[in-house]
Amino acid sequence: MTILDLSPDELLTTTRTVRKRLDLQREVPIELVRECIAIALQGPSGSNRQTWHWMVVTDAGKRAAIGEYYRLAVERYLRGAGAAGKLFADDPVRGPVQRRIGNSVAYLGERMGQVPVLVIPCLEAKSLPAGNQAGLWGSILPSAWSYMLAARARGLGTAWTTLHLNHEREVADVLGLPEEIRQSVLIPTAYSIGTDFKPAPRQPLDEVVHLNAW
Template sequence: MSQPEIPDDRGHLLHLTPDELLGTTRAVRRRLDVTKPVPREVLLDCTRLAQQAPSGRNRQRWDFVFVTDPARRRALADLWRRGLTSPAAPQSHEGPSRHDFTAESGWHAIADSLHHLVGILDQVPVLLVPCIRVGSRAELDDPATQAGTWGSVLPAVWSFMLAARSRGLGTVWTTPHLNCEREAATLLGLPYETTVQCALIPVAWTVGTEFKPARRVPVTEVVHWDHW
């Protein structure tokens, strides 16, 4: 499918149907344009839409921290890179996967794009750190409470990413900096015991606006009726 290039003022919506928006919002690493600033008003527009996402008991207890200061961006990117090589970080791709149709070439493509992001992360104009407020970190100790906690922030983050895509912005969900979460909290002035960081999301205009749906296994392989 073909989408129009975003206008020069970078403030208009792309002409995407809901299905096109949902089907072409990709994890963007290689095609982030690090040369153009992202206006604060565009970020606020995307956040206003994110506020409409559901959250547990409608408490709306999430916050977005947008990091745009160059020095702070560099420091956060350094923590992200350190977290990527941390002993606590996953070191292999072992385990269940439905990417058998891409196999080794698929992992190579992901590794190449990740390597590109490693080199440019500090140059990306906006780094978003979504957070969820908790009574204490003990909320993350059991699956039921944890599900409610993440379920109160992830819909808003995905809504932000969809809103960004509709405006010609690229995003990608990343988590390596969480291996250095306490240091990141200090850098960002977050109260560590009652505020949990969820991710680090680069935000930038994309180089071109045309993205295609990714290859996936047939839907019949992921759907179960009445029992597993």
């Protein structure tokens, strides 16, 4: 196993959602995935309850079934007004970027079922609380991001997507999930084609930072 020579800041700023540069042909060793999850389990969870579970899907039939539900969700998403390719369509700076994202979303939508490993971090929750659910999902989403960081350091590409949740019940049936197991993000995992990822454009800091008051 090779660990990329990245500083902490480089790792944090170059771990990207990878769609078109996932190697769909190269097998990913399950032990490498387990190693990334072991690192992710160091992430925070409310009251240190650690009520997480990690679905790792390598079975070709189950990956194909999940991929088909994902494809349907992507098609619906791309038809909607909030699709990445339609956001900021008239903005000369962000418009081209969003169109590229829309194209890559469509690309992955057609190929999700071919990705060698699909990872779905889940939480135990018999019922979802009314109102703000930040406390609940804050116990799994940081660990999901830690998984992606660990994967990036090992030459793996990942993507952060939740579109499969439009078919959450169907995906749960494919995987035999109990009713109290709630899915969060879907993280396709494969070796990346190249490792030369760069920081993405972001809003100026002063537009998003509010000191002491809005």
